[in-house]
Amino acid sequence: MKHCLLICIVVMSSLVTGCTGYPRYLNFPFDGGGRGLNSRASDLEPQVTSTYIVFISDRNGSQDVYLFDAQQRQLISLPGLNALDEIASHPSISEDGRYVVFGGSRQGKSNIYVYDRQTEQKRNLTADLQAEVRNPIINADGTQIAFEIAQDGQWDIMIYDLSGNPLKLQ
Incomplete structure (x- = not known):
């Protein structure tokens, strides 16, 4: 391994x-x-x-x-990123290295987090979702984050902008 x-x-x-x-x-x-x-x-x-x-x-x-x-x-060094009570998975990084996204599980709840290396801040993008989420990936320019979400008994793909707003695909 x-x-x-x-x-x-x-x-x-x-x-x-x-x-x-x-x-x-x-x-x-x-x-x-x-x-x-x-x-x-x-x-x-x-x-x-x-x-x-x-x-x-x-x-x-x-x-x-x-x-x-x-x-x-x-x-x-990634100050403020990792937490003792959180299990991290599936990291992804923007091409310039500024943004890191990853799945995190805390007390049985899964979320998608984005970490800004410039500001050293971590934000929970999916705190308001009442569903399981996994496998995030960020695009090269760091403006969109795609991840899987389990709703209605199936896994679907959601795409958010960097601010945490869902994007509607045409």
């Missing part, structure tokens, strides 16, 4: 490096202290942009969101 993230990175490395036509192995050194990308922890659900890799890890004993800068080769 600990090598799952490394394998995914090898497969998706052309996205990170800008190469086309073939995968390229990215050699991130192992860090037993959990301060780098490769660690002994379970690192799950990686999503990549040209610069960033966002993923879920249990490095600190809870399932939290982590952000790695592939160019600087270091983890980025």
Whole structure:
């Protein structure tokens, strides 16, 4: 399981490096202290942009969101993002790295959160929904967030703008 993230990175490395036509192995050194990308922890659900890799890890004993800068080769601090009483899942990041979205479960209730790295603020986008939500993804420019919602006995797709307003598709 600990090598799952490394394998995914090898497969998706052309996205990170800008190469086309073939995968390229990215050699991130192992860090037993959990301060780098490769660690002994379970690192799950990686999503990549040209610069960033966002993923879920249990490095600190809870399932939290982590952000790695592939160019600087270091983890980025995300103050105010992770909570002790919350289980994070399915992170996604805008291309410029400003916005991180993820699913979070707290006391049996699922929600979709957006974190603004510039303001270091986390907002619950789905607090008013009386339904289960999961699998969020943010578009490249960080203006729209799509996620699954369970209503009326089935899973549907909702799309919100960054302010948390549902968008109507034509």
